[in-house]
Amino acid sequence: MLNQDLCTSRKAAELLGVTPRTIQLWADSGILQSWKTPGGHRRFSLSTIENLATEIRSGEVTPSELKSRIEQADEPARGIISADMSASRHEAVPEAAAASGAVKIQVIEDEASLQRLYALTFRHWGLPINLKQASDGYQGLLELGQFDPELLVLDLNLPNIDGFSIIQALEQQGMLDQMHLIVVTALNQDRVQDRVDAVRPGIEVLPKPIPFERIRARVEKILAGR
Structure with missing residues (x-):
């Protein structure tokens, strides 16, 4: 992968609208596909994240489709999902x-x-x-x-x-x-x-x-x- 296509955790967080800690948490749990540099820093594919962020904002991708991408990914950074898109049970009391x-x-x-x-x-x-x-x-x-x-x-x-x-x-x-x-x-x-x-x-x-x-x-x- 070309160096200009590399994306840091902070940049991924900015593009997907979450915090860097959230990106790290998802990566540690296996939800996000990523890889590490020899110095131990996480990297993602910038083009993949930019495309996915565009699709999320436009509503072109559903949560189930994003999850399927994660499960089927064959290369790093193919499966990023936004917490805002997950279909949760959210009940506020009262x-x-x-x-x-x-x-x-x-x-x-x-x-x-x-x-x-x-x-x-x-x-x-x-x-x-x-x-x-x-x-x-x-x-x-x-x-x-x-x-x-x-x-x-x-x-x-x-x-x-x-x-x-x-x-x-x-x-x-x-x-x-x-x-x-x-x-x-x-x-x-x-x-x-x-x-x-x-x-x-x-x-x-x-x-x-x-x-x-x-x-x-x-x-x-x-x-x-x-």
Whole structure:
């Protein structure tokens, strides 16, 4: 590839309308196709990203088509997708969700019934919460870098990209230093805790059914710290 076709993470972020950290997060998780220079810097194909940015802005490419490109790519930087284009379940709880000071919570959970339960319970609390939900790890990672939640509630047994991979990507980007993370899982709690501690000790792993009282306590702690 010619040198003039090289694109840095910062340039890719500018063209696709996201932050450089989001680009790095997507690359670390395997969503973005990229390669590294001998000095360890990520590079993308500038022409590919420019073309894709044009197609996204014009609406010529749908989220499913972008995902297909990622899965079928044979060369670096063929599969870039914008978080703005992902088809998420996004439920805000109620008017206070959009108000200043609302706690931004992202829930990544593949069971639709549990997603509804999260939304209904958070709404019932009457706390200022801005909720974003994703039904699989792929979708959740696309949105996570842009939404930048204060609290992430994460299932582990997810389609496409599992919860362990999400935790590893967050740790690599230093994002676990800036958010609260609660893992809620139906898997063996002790085994999960050991695996999670190997990445970042201290992350709270809780068993299903959903421990809403523990989640509420964490939300109230975030609010009290402001």
